[in-house]
Amino acid sequence: MSSKLLTIDDLADYLGIPKNTLYQWRTKGYGPTGRRIGKHVRYRPEDVDTWIEQQGAV
Numbered sequence: 646m647s648s649k650l651l652t653i654d655d656l657a658d659y660l661g662i663p664k665n666t667l668y669q670w671r672t673k674g675y676g677p678t679g680r681r682i683g684k685h686v687r688y689r690p691e692d693v694d695t696w697i698e699q700q701g702a703v
Contacts, residue, residue, distance in 0.1 A: 650680075650687035659693070 656677070657664045670676035671686070677696040679686040 648690050650682070651690060651693065652688075653686060656688050656693065 651659065653664055653667055657667055660667075667676060671679060677688055677693045679688050681687075
């Protein structure tokens with residue numbers, strides 16, 4: 646096990662955006678890939694960093 650999975654609150658703080666924005670992105674298929682763990686959604690830090698890097702490439 647490498648690193649702690651991020652919650653929606655963790656990710657919102659990390660990106661500096663509102664939690665509701667992340668929920669909207671998720672319904673539209675945008676944003677970092679989230680993984681469902683039971684009834685919770687978690688984000689791998691590696692996936693978040695990859696997604697951020699891809700945003701600069703557009």
